[in-house]
Amino acid sequence: MILMKFANFKDINYIMQNKTNKKIPTAQAIIQAKCPKCRKGNMFPVPIMSYRRLSDVNQECPNCHETLMPEPDFYYGAMYISYAFSVALLITVMVALNVLVERPDLSYYLIAVVVSNVLLLPLMLRYSKVLYLYAMGRIRYDETY
Numbered sequence: 540m541i542l543m544k545f546a547n548f549k550d551i552n553y554i555m556q557n558k559t560n561k562k563i564p565t566a567q568a569i570i571q572a573k574c575p576k577c578r579k580g581n582m583f584p585v586p587i588m589s590y591r592r593l594s595d596v597n598q599e600c601p602n603c604h605e606t607l608m609p610e611p612d613f614y615y616g617a618m619y620i621s622y623a624f625s626v627a628l629l630i631t632v633m634v635a636l637n638v639l640v641e642r643p644d645l646s647y648y649l650i651a652v653v654v655s656n657v658l659l660l661p662l663m664l665r666y667s668k669v670l671y672l673y674a675m676g677r678i679r680y681d682e683t684y
């Protein structure tokens with residue numbers, strides 16, 4: 540009798556929804572390049588290893604349809620983050636070469652910096668945009684999606 544009173548359809552629906560809508564941590568959503576609103580839809584239409592259309596961003600989220608392009612040319616600001624990534628990489632490579640190689644030649648530095656930049660270009664391009672959208676996009680996380 541008591542069970543019947545509490546376990547009506549509305550409650551069951553509510554419980555089921557809570558189970559499927561587990562909160563997704565911000566760091567996980569950023570690493571997986573998910574939409575800031577639902578943290579489920581992909582920000583990019585193609586995988587990171589495809590060099591074609593690498594820098595394309597979805598106009599809207601495929602899951603919640605939140606616009607991922609808040610204004611025209613929004614992602615120009617991501618250049619600053621990309622630049623910071625490049626400088627951090629340059630310093631890392633310089634320090635690593637100094638530690639690992641005894642009296643490295645100047646050409647070693649140049650080759651190592653160029654090669655590491657080319658290899659990590661897709662990562663830096665994408666994550667600069669992801670971080671820029673999360674920081675400047677003014678999109679709040681909505682767990683109900």
Ligand SMILES: [Zn+2]
Nearest residue numbers: 574577600603
């Ligand atoms: Zn979304």
